[in-house]
Amino acid sequence: MPVKSRFLCLVVAVQLLAGLLAAPAFAGEVHVVKIFNNAYKPRNLTVRAGDSVRFENWDPEPHTASASDGSWTSGPIAAAGEVTIAIVAGMKAGYICLYHPGMRGSLEVLE
Numbered sequence: 001m002p003v004k005s006r007f008l009c010l011v012v013a014v015q016l017l018a019g020l021l022a023a024p025a026f027a028g029e030v031h032v033v034k035i036f037n038n039a040y041k042p043r044n045l046t047v048r049a050g051d052s053v054r055f056e057n058w059d060p061e062p063h064t065a066s067a068s069d070g071s072w073t074s075g076p077i078a079a080a081g082e083v084t085i086a087i088v089a090g091m092k093a094g095y096i097c098l099y100h101p102g103m104r105g106s107l108e109v110l111e
């Protein structure tokens with residue numbers, strides 16, 4: 001192989017490696033739950049461990065997405081803000097808004 005070709009192969013290999021290193025720690029699916037009119041849409045979502053869920057707050061007031069048993073929470077999601085949570089195996093499925101307990105949703109986690 002000519003020297004120039006060997007050099008090009010090395011450059012490509014380094015670029016591939018750099019791309020791998022730059023990849024996120026998990027490559028699961030990103031799901032979106034919109035919060036609008038004091039409701040989660042979709043209300044029920046099926047996800048997998050390794051996925052993430054982005055809660056987008058389209059309301060003019062803050063909300064949370066918090067496990068009904070308190071085991072996980074998004075923390076406050078500001079008006080027009082968003083918070084992404086990572087899905088892990090065994091997460092409590094049912095969640096509520098701590099400010100509006102009538103708001104309910106669920107994340108069914110497939111393993």
Ligand SMILES: [Cu+2]
Nearest residue numbers: 063097099100
């Ligand atoms: Cu709320």
